[in-house]
Structure formats: C-alpha cells, structure tokens
Amino acid sequence: MESPEGDRIKASLSSTSASSPAVQDSPFFNYLSNLSPIQSVKAARYAQRFFESRFPTPPPVFRSPHVDLQRETSFLKSNDVDAGGSDGHGYHSNQVNNKLIACLQKEVQPSSPSACVDEYLTDPVEVEDSKISADLRVQPTNNVGQLLRCGFTGPRENIRKVNDANNGNPEGYVFMLPEQSRVNMPSSLNLVETADYQAESSTLPVSGAENPEQHVTQIVKLQNAGIQHNEQDGSCQLLPESLQSVEAYQDCSDSSRPVSKGSFKEATLYQRGIRRHLQFEAPVVCKSTTTHKSHSSHNVIQEVDNSKVPASHTDLESLIFSDVDPGEVSNGRESISYSPTIASWTSFSSSEFVGSNQHSRSLAISGPIPSDSGLHLKSIGGSGPMDSDLIPRLKLSGYMSSKDHGRRDCLAKDSNKSLFSPEAGEIHAHVDNYQQDNQTIVETGPAASQCSESMKSLCDSLHMTPSKQGVSSEKKAINTGEGDGCKRCNCRRSKCLKLYCECFAAGVFCVDSCACKDCFNKPEYEDTVLDLRQQIESRDPLAFAPKIVKHATNSPANIVEDGNWTTPASARHKRGCNCKKSKCLKKYCECYQANVGCSDGCRCEDCCNSFGKKADSVYRRVQRWENPSADGTKAGTLKQFSPRWEDLPDISHFTPLPLPYPKVLASSASPISDYQEVPHTQLHQGSTLKSSSGHCHWHSSMSFMPHLCESSAGHGCSSDSAFHDLLKDDDMPETLKETSTPTKTIKVSSPNQKRVSPPQSRSQELRSSSSPGLRSGRKFILQAMPSFPPLTPYMKSKNDTGHSDLKGEASDH
DNA sequence: GAGTTTGAAACT
C-alpha cells in the first residue's frame, strides 16, 4: 500500500483477496491460478507447468511419479513425520501437491483427479486435520502415509515395483548424516523423492540397477523449519529456511540401503532426468546401511523406533505400510500437494540437495514434499474443511498452511524449532537420533536440540498418538516449547511480501508469532503472495531456492578420506556473501549464519568464517573438520556441521526453483540441521541450552529460528544458522552445470556412492556416546538427482502467464 | 527496549 510497492501489492492483493471467492473470473485470477500451483482445479495446470518449466525433460519421469510406492512406504515413515511436523504453511505444500497431482493426473490417472489427488494430497492434509488434531503426530505413520500419499499416493505398489526394478541405483551416495539430519531427512524427503524416483526409475532403468545401489537419497532440509504446529491441526509448518536447504544423501551402494534404497529406488537417480521429481528421498537412515537395508523404509522407521521410539516406529510402519495410505489417503486430502515450488525445488534439490545439516530439519526439502505434505496437512486441516476444496486449498495451502501454523507457530517457536520442520521427516529422523539422545542431542547442538525437541514432540505425539493423548502431549510439547515464541519476522515496511521478510523468503506464511505490521503474507492473501513470489522469482530464479547448497560432488574432498564419506562440508551459500566488515564471523554473514564456510562464490573481505574461509581449500576444511579444536574455536565446532568443504565452485548454479515453497525446503533442511546444531558457539552452549531452555527449537526453522534462537539463547539460534538449508551442491551445480556444462551433470549424478560421515563430529559424538550404534549405522543415501531443469522453464511459465500481469501492475508504479 | 551496525534486497 504504501509506496510503490503498495501499488503492486495492492494489485496483487486485490486479486488475491478477490480471487478466492469471486475473483476467479478476473484475468488476474486466471493468471494467478496458473501460477499458483494449487488452485483448485488447476492442479493439473500446475503440474504441467512444473513439468514444462522445470522439467523440460522428461515427462516420463514425472509420469511415473507416484510410482514409488515403495518409497512411499519408506517415505511414509518419514513422511509421517513430516506431515505431522509440517504445517503446511508453506506454499510449498501446494506446490508439492501440485506436482504430485500433476504427476498423478498425468500419469496416474487423469481421470479422477480428485481421487488421485486425494490419495496423494489428501492424505496428509486430511489426516492431519482430523487425525492430527486428534493424534497429530501421534502417529507418524499417518503423516507418513499422507505424505506418501501426497507424493505418491497410491502407488505404493507402483513404487515398489519401480524400486525393485530400479534396485540398482545408478549412483548412490551415501552420506552419513548426523543422526539428526539423517533421521529427518528421510521422512520427508523420502516421500518426495520417491515420487520422483519412481518416475526416474521407470524412466531410468537405472542402468545400474546393478549398481550397487547407490541410492541417493536426497534430502532436503528445510531450514526454516519453521514448522509450526497447530494444535488443532497438529501440523507444523516448516520454516522456509529449512526448506531451503536440501540435502541429498547417497546411499551406499551396499545395497540397500536404507530406506532409500528400497524405496528410493532410486536410482534415482538419475534423476536428473527425472529429477524433477521431487523427491526427496528419504533419508532414510540406515543405520547401517547395509544392515538394515532390507527394508528401506522400514528400516528407517525401525531404526527410529529402536533407537528412540519404538512405539512410534512401530506404528509408523504399520501405518505406513498398511493403512495409512489407503485409508488416509483416500480420506485425506491431499493436502499435500506439493507445491509447484516444491516440485521445482525438488527437482532442484533432488538433484542436489545437499544436506546441510544446518537445520536439522531438513525435512522440508526433501521433504519438500513430505514436509509439504505435512504442511499441507496443516493447511488443509486448517482450512479445513473440505476435501473437495482440497485442491484449491492446496494452492493456498502452500502458503496457507501457515494458517494453522500461525497459531501454534508461536508455540512452536521455541519449539518452533522443534516444530518446525522436523515435522515429519525430521521427526522421524530426529526421533531416531534425537530421541535417543534427545538430551544429548540437545546438548550437542542447538539445532539438534531443536530438532530433538521437535522430534520429541513429534515422537511423543506419535507415540502418544494412538490415544490422542498424544495430541495433548504434543501440544504441550509445542507449547512447552514454549510458547514462545518463536518469533519470526518483524517486518514493518515490506508487508512481508519481499525477500526482506524471512517468512516470505522462506515460502511460508506469517504466523502469530510474527511481529510484522501490515502483513500480507497470510493465507488470506495467498494469491497476492504467490503473485509476488512469482515476480520475484522471475527476477531471480534462485530467490527462493535454498540458501545453502551442498556440493556433494565428488570432490576429492568428499572422497577424500576414505572415499567413503562425503561431506556435508561441501555445503555452501548459493550466492555467497559480500561481507565487508563482519569478517564473516557474525550472523550478518549469511554463510556464517548458515553454518557454512565461505566459498569462491563469496565476495567477502577479510574472511574469517569459522566454518571455512573463502580461500580454504577443501582439504583444509576437511582437516578442520576433523580437528576442529585445532582450528579454532568455532571452526572446530562448526565443523561438525559443516565439516568439510569441497570446492564448491559453483554456487551460482543452483537451480532455481521457481517456487520456493518452503515446505519442500523445509524438509530438506532438516538434514542440515546437523550443521546448525553444532554451530560453533552453540555447541557449547547448545547442549545446555537446549536442554535447559529447551526449546530451542529446532533448527529447522533456521531462518526463523534466529529469533527463536536468539531468545532461546544462542544455542538455538546458532543452530538456526546451521539449519540453513543446504542444497547439495551437486544438485545445484548440476543443474547449473547441466545448463552450462553437461558433463558435470553427469558427474554429479554419478559421483556416487560415497558415504559420508557427517561432520557431526561433536554432535554425533555426543550422541554416539549415548547411542553409538545408530549413528554410525545410519546412512543416508542420497541420490544425486539430476540437475534440475533450468530455471527458465519455470520462469517462463510463470512469467508468461502471470508474469505479465503482475508485472504490469507492479510496474505501473 | 532503544539504538547502531550490517549486508542483503530492492531500486535506479
């Protein structure tokens, strides 16, 4: 309103507001609808767009999407978490849903969109709403199921098939994520990935099937994580940030790896082509990759259970496998949708997510889907009402979801962290890891703590679930968290419609905990929000992409040591920082804030980033990583999170995902959390903090987290940074690379199996102490996703359509 | 909590 922007915004707003009800007729509306992923009917369109735009390629891939039933299962597990966790605020959800839907429709069945959608989307949402409220996360499974559904929905069967077929993944990277991250990732991610994978798999014959499996799981983390839980809904939102980061994990070739393997199938691989798929794989955590492999998804779950939550896990499985899908799915709604964004991201991420651990919650991302679902759920739930509406909602939901979150967001806040992303995905993960060590974890890193908390909540809820008691517990947890708030943005002049706003930037709606004024980043203005978002994306395709990307690559560094592991270290900021006075030692520096070292892409002066200086060679970083203490205070600690850097030359590459919906990101983010957790300072504090404060939150919400963190204490906060999202460099790069250099792409995809042991060092250690076995065992498999489609497509679609409109209006003034 | 610093986002 106010100034120039005001006009634009107004325009948008007007459209928006109107849009929902009556406006549909207006051109804008159309435009929007096109843009917006979800708009009811349009899911299909959406999907198309995504496909078109994002995935120029291979439709086939998408087609298969659902395919991955298997994954679903696995995902389910994870998903559940995600779903639960995520509120769905984010637009993502919508996007995701859209994708899914699209996929489904296209491939699966166009005929009954609703059905399809329902299955996929629905689940999550509905489930969450109804169930969630009651159970909330009680049972992850549900969520999972939802997620899966969302993503894949029905398809389990399909998926499985695919998986089977694919078993051989072309490449798989195995990363050892920190526990936290691992856990998280999987769930949400899995879902997503699954979907994609499926496609891929189908498409890809994965030649390798034989390959040992490299399943790469990509995990995306949502940094933000801002997951919010709604008491009612139970859903949580992820913060944008969380979403942003994505991680990918590769699996070991071993075989199976973990979940991913099975589910993933991944082969995913290769996704590149496929990539798009969203997916996120699940991170499954394979404790021991090998060992557990057998049931990927199950494994994951199991692991989780074992370690932490037996009950839940059990439930999950059952749920997941069994009913959840169907029933819930059907019921539900699909809320989940993936938002387009997600899709885009997904592709994005999938290809490269990396997980940074920043936020533990990685869920988001990869989860983007999953997370989305979670988010969606919320949204759905929130919205409520209607199934039929779902679709439309979806659209909204993406953003909308936030509604719910809003409420509980606050709670979440502190908790928010916890809430946040983790939600589903993370939750699982967290659960495993965290639960076990919750405390430990907490200590470990703020992020961790957050995660753990969130996880706990989730877990609790899950566990509890059955009776619904869980809910209360959940709430408690959340509330406990504290109600606090978790602050989020504090915008005064941007109306929360610019990237200045963390919420908006993260792809999530503002919630109660936000202290913004004249906020338009609300579900009610979803249209506006989406429009502006598109505008911004058109201007900068990477605007909503996760800030942190992982390079996964094979860079020597990763391999370096044993070749086994890879490092998360590779994570770096997508655009690099431009610090002049902070020496990259304060949060003013986005790199530092994200717990990643500066890279060549940074233009900082006198860089002293404890996570890695601009000039540091990968090798050095690794060393630091390994011996943090030696280096420096923070560095050491930090390293844990971002242990090693590889060269990530190309930051720029990141793929641009058009829609950033957070959810996706969020999911992805979780993985990252690891990093965050550890954050330098935090570490020390962290441990304490968390516990004490408790609530710090979860990293997932990284972006938001800051506030929280702050309040909570540094730990949490610090963690947030960690949370940032990481995308895998690989992915990103690939994308970019693809564009620019085909070759790389390939590489990326094939780098293959590396296991990486996350830097968790400390955090892990801590944890490990508590429960060593798991940790070590867990591995995430990331598949390298192919690159993404170039930004362009996405842009185009949007631009074309809406773009003009919006711009026109916008430009007016 | 007010005020300052900082660097990204937005704008020109």
Place this chain on the structure above:
DNA sequence: CAGTTTCAAACTC
C-alpha cells in the same frame, strides 16, 4: 552491471 536506497535482522548497549 554498478551505485544507491531500503529493509530487517544482528548486534550493542
């Protein structure tokens, strides 16, 4: 693409 302005977070007190 560079320079400037705007913005909100990070930080300081």
